[in-house]
Amino acid sequence: MTWHHLLDKLFRKHNGELLAFAARRASPHSAEDIAQEAFLRLMNHPDLDAIDNPRAYLFKTAANLSSNLYDYDQVRRRYHSEEPVDTESLPSTAPSPDAAVAAQQQLERFLAVLGLLPEVCQHAFVLNKFDGLSYPEVAAALGISAKSAQRYVLKAWQHVLQNLGEEFFGDGMAG
Numbered sequence: 001m002t003w004h005h006l007l008d009k010l011f012r013k014h015n016g017e018l019l020a021f022a023a024r025r026a027s028p029h030s031a032e033d034i035a036q037e038a039f040l041r042l043m044n045h046p047d048l049d050a051i052d053n054p055r056a057y058l059f060k061t062a063a064n065l066s067s068n069l070y071d072y073d074q075v076r077r078r079y080h081s082e083e084p085v086d087t088e089s090l091p092s093t094a095p096s097p098d099a100a101v102a103a104q105q106q107l108e109r110f111l112a113v114l115g116l117l118p119e120v121c122q123h124a125f126v127l128n129k130f131d132g133l134s135y136p137e138v139a140a141a142l143g144i145s146a147k148s149a150q151r152y153v154l155k156a157w158q159h160v161l162q163n164l165g166e167e168f169f170g171d172g173m174a175g
Contacts (some may be wrong), residue, residue, distance in 0.1 A: 007043055009055055015039075018058055025066035034069070038062040113163045117156055124149050126155035 015035060022038075025030035032083040042054060051057050095103065114122055120142060126135045127141055128149070138149040 007039070007053070010058070014055055018062055019163060021059060022062050022066060025063060026069050030066075030069055034062050035066045054094060065126065067154045068105075099162055110160070113160055115154065116163075117159055120144070121152045121156045121159075124152035125160075 018035045018038060019031050022034040022082065025035055038058045041061050042048075042051070042057055045051060045057075114125065117125075123140050123142055124144075128135065128136045133141065135149045135153070136146045138153070139146040140146075144152075
């Protein structure tokens with residue numbers, strides 16, 4: 001007998017009692033899902049020949065699925081409010097249109113000032129301050145000495161601070 005025929009026979013013979021078993025262990029509306037999932041897991045088992053008692057496997061799987069569903073429902077009841085959430089009253093994390101425009105203008109000013117520097121200074125600055133590379137890593141990336149990398153980053157900082165002022169970096173980034 002092939003596994004396909006055996007599974008068909010198991011389904012015909014045990015599906016009713018498996019449904020009843022699942023309905024006792026979980027809610028009646030979940031019983032069909034549990035029974036179906038138990039049969040699916042049996043069908044998809046990687047080594048069907050290793051299962052000595054397919055009926056016991058089905059019932060053990062149904063019991064485990066029921067237990068998992070019960071645990072999930074308990075957690076959900078504990079932490080899930082039945083009251084709908086008023087999304088209009090939630091604070092928005094999006095910046096206001098004015099703040100977004102101001103940030104865009106600030107970024108454009110920063111990039112324009114940075115763009116006045118030689119390319120090697122720009123790259124050293126970006127690699128160090130935005131990509132987080134150390135001076136030796138910047139040096140390796142740009143093919144220069146670590147001392148030159150440090151000098152270029154410092155030169156870029158001085159240039160940006162001189163042209164934009166320290167208030168531009170109100171979040172302490174200038175340090």
